[in-house]
Amino acid sequence: MSIAAVTEEWTQEWASQARCSSQDPDALFVRGKAQHDAKAVCKACPVLAQCLAEALDNRTEFGVWGGMTERERRALLRRRPDITSWKTALRAGMASHPTH
Structure with missing residues (x-):
């Protein structure tokens, strides 16, 4: 897969493509051991990086986001106070590590 193709995979409308979009949203806002189950939903999510970037850039305090x-x-x-845009950093990481 080319860098251009990987970059095109990044979408602003990621939420509708998330694995969790068809599940009870409260299942991702749990505490303790239940977070392990919530994180499992994220493992094969096609928009995991977009979700994580959103949470990091907005300093989202609650719930499981991006695994x-x-x-x-x-x-x-x-650990990484130098990163001012997680969206940019994670998108660049996707482009530099193509999956195919």
């Missing part, structure tokens, strides 16, 4: 809990996202933000 990460709020604690995991906070830790990532602390």
Whole structure:
């Protein structure tokens, strides 16, 4: 797959393509051990990076987004304070690591 094709896969209208879009949204806003089940929904999601970028760029505090809990996202933000746009960073990462 070319870099252009990977870049085209990034969509602004990602939410309707998410694996969780047809599930109960409350299932992603859980605490403790239940977060493991919520994260499992994200594993094969075609828009995982877009979802994660949205949560990181907006400093979303609650729920599982992009396969990460709020604690995991906070830790990532602390480790990488240099990234000002997660959308740009994750999109560039997708382009530099084509899947095919």
